[in-house]
Amino acid sequence: MPGSMPSLRTALGAGVLVMGLGAGLAVIASRATRSAEVEARIAARQEPVLTPAPGPAPQGLPVVTPAGREEGKVPQGHVDGVALRSLLLRRQFEELTLAVEQLQWGMESNPQDEHWMTDGILALGNGSSESTELLDAWVEASPRSFAPYLARGTHWVSVGYLRRGGKTVGATAKEEFAGMHEAFERAVPDLVRAWSLQPKAVAAARPLIYVANALGDDEARERAYTRAMEQCPTCADVRAVYLHGLAPRWGGTYEKMDAFAEAQSLAHPKVGFLRGFADFDRAHDLVVQGKNDQGLVLLAQALSAGDYWEFRLARAKQLRRTKALDAALEEANRAVALRPARASVYFERARIFSNSRKWEPAGKDLLHALRLDATDSDGRALRDHVVKGVIYDAWEAHKAGRREEALGLLELAGELAPGNPEVARRRAWVVKSPQQAEARAEEKQGEGAEDFRTVQQRDYALARERRFKEILPLWDAFIERNPDHGLAYMERSGTHYHLRDLKSALSDLKKACDLGVNEGCARARQVERAKAAAR
Template sequence: MPRLMSSLRTALGAGVLLLALGSAGLAVRAFQAKQRAAVEARIAARQEPVLTPAPGPAPRGLPVVAPAGVEQGGVPRGHVDGVALRALLIRRQFEDLTLAVEQLQWGMESNPQDEHWMTDGIQALGNGAPDSAELLDAWVEASPRSFAPYLARGTHWVNVGYLRRGTRFVAATAEEELAGMRKAFERAVPDLTRAWALHPKAVAAARPLIHVANALGDHENRERVFARAAEQCPSCADVRSVYLHGLTPRWGGSYEEMDAFAEAQSRAHPELGFLRGFADWDRAHDPRVEDDNDRALVLLAQALSAGDYWEFRLARAKRLRGTGALDAALVESNRAVALRPARADVYFERARILASSQKWGPAGEDLLHGLRLEETDANGRSLRPGVVKGLVYAAYEQHGAGHREEALRLLELAGELAPGDPEVARWRTRVVTAPSQEQAKEEQAGMPEDFRAVQQRDYALARERRFAEILPLWDAFLARNPEHGLAYLERSGTHYHLRNLEAALSDLKKACDLGINEGCARARQLEQARTTIR
């Protein structure tokens, strides 16, 4: 009997141990699943657009803001209009888009100083926004013999790769993030290679290929890509800048290598003298200098002594903002915008400086422009909530001071940045329905001609649910002003309340087509609601 009891205790002990091990295994698997879910959510959040902007008008002719040339002080006058290029893509005007990109390429070949037209234009087209993937596929199908759509689509997938990876050091980056990056790069490289094969002088393909090589630690391929680009364009600055980024210590290079490369390039092409400043620019970003603004500013001053380059100015603006020297920071950011006006980065930084100075209107305008270029940008994501609140606060102050039109302008800008925000909508209603001298004049005249007057009459009638009386007001106004996007947005609400969903959706799409972000957002919501009901 004692021996039997001992055997039972041994068996029970083993069973308890097995149960404990099984429970521990379940707990580990549950923890791992939770971690994977957190990583996947992080990846998805980075790729989610901060804002899906309206397309805006399509350009007429070459999408360049001003003619090529250089102003006094060496600031390029001309720059590509990335928003206009994206408008062609979103509108599926693929023939015009192909011609526009090919013209930008021809311009660069005749004048390598215009390289940034191609660099920034392709970045705007391939900015990594999720809604661009299907559009770029359709463009490739429409123009399979041109290098342009392959270059844009390849750049898109490189940007998607970096969005999936995030900006942390490798040790702090999850394997799922690195795997997602590699998968995106696998889609990018064939397109970029094909673009370069179709047009051997399309050195804009080299920049994303070098980015891929740096991220994968493939130094041999990086050297091969750069050598080919340098042969095709001996004085191109952008491709040399991105190559220098890959020579920084964080990517396995050294400051000695950076200095040697910059010196050799500057001797061959004196206009590339600014490359000598890259080593000091990178030193200013060293984690050991993170909390030492004085040291960083000295290093950036040394970088700028080599040449007035936009990235140096941008870094200096950030550092000055960090010290609270907002006026000086604004001067630097203005210079960065002047040097590279088609880059989203410069607008986000200037928006941050303006927001810190509580200059909410200009901050909102810069933020909106930046998001039209880079709608998934982390800077735009972090900036938007504060800027929208600041715009509402500024509108409240303007309204209190009797500046109704300025208050509404600020609220409309807030609505563009945050379509459907209930606080923005409440304040807009409050300001619109407040009595004004303009309203009295229009009512005496018997025919409201001004948009604000019609809008105010609309809101007053809507409170009494007299929607049938509102519709003729907007019909008459739009007959006189057929390109007024906000009027279509307002009339859509009247159609909605009259249960004419088709007319409401048509007006929302027209508002979106005329560049009103809120029209686009509401159109998507209405279409989703109709699909759900069906």
């Protein structure tokens, strides 16, 4: 009937409208998916590769003074970033405040020790997600000291760079830039506050300059640099980070870099290494283009200006890429000697050891670096590969009858990858191996509960028969004689768990964590989550 059906034009119009609406919804859905992917990428960069145990608290000022140091070439001591960070993780805020203030006083009396503050604050403010609440608590506990504000401000600058990522501007999403800006907005007031509380805290200038570089704010960079030089005319670290900001990638030029470096070197001959920065930056660009040989030539020129740790580190990386691993290791060793408190030098040496299939030193360097900075992209890329290599070497040692070596390697793998099921299986196999057990029993006859491996063997043998009540006295006796043996607490926690004593199991795991056993920390978190879920 007339009027019972829409006209062709009306029908087509409605169809176009539906199609347009569908296309619009598809675009919205696509944008939402892309945004979610970007947010997930940002979150992944901020997630720690592992959450290390705090390690022992320092006794006195956390500074290591090496024996036989080369005067004028290798720094006269360095801050122990792992020990300093342990005070934060343990919430020993009073001791932490005093330690940072002492580092500041030391730098003021001897500006050559500027790196103590630089590297110590980097360890405290490395951007790890676990640090946020701890740094807030430290500020609340010590509101009159510059120290917690400086660490928290540095932390948020690190977070900003993690959120942004390391890609070029064109390849960086708006969500990544927004995350960076939000972090910087939290960082700057803390850094300004720290510098106002302690006018000679020039360590605040470095993160402020990094913020200015990222935002393209030349005036802010100049203000921070000028003020730092007024307070510490001979400071080298501030000059180095300022010079980085004059590179072309930050809107500067090589001419500006060379002019600045030359002027500074004439006024202060000890910072003559600054004249190598332009070549150092050019070498970086050549590496991006895959021109490693030309990059090595430029780095040699940079090193002719001064034996600076960043030049050595860059040279180690380029030599590794060209498969010259022995030469790369020499450069990495030199970088470690020049700046032993920086995580980046250990990450690179771990990579060189890994490429050389030297798994134990690779694992040890990686573990140390992750204790300093658990969010580093190098650590994320290396961890699984190195763990597999360490497990492989452990199994080879086991097959060759080198039991202690095998167990030591498996414990290293467990520290790098807490809760890894393959590590647990292979460790149990080595401990319970009849051939190994007989050899160990003969070797340790008469030592009984005094020997950890002997008790561990007996534990695993009894556990196979589910005789857990007989295991507990063995560990009780051993721990009474060895109250600081972290692995013993971790093993006893398993016995408590099988006896359904979760409270005691958790207590032992926390003690193992407190004594520096990463696996104890990871398992403690698992038990706490299980208890919370059961409530």
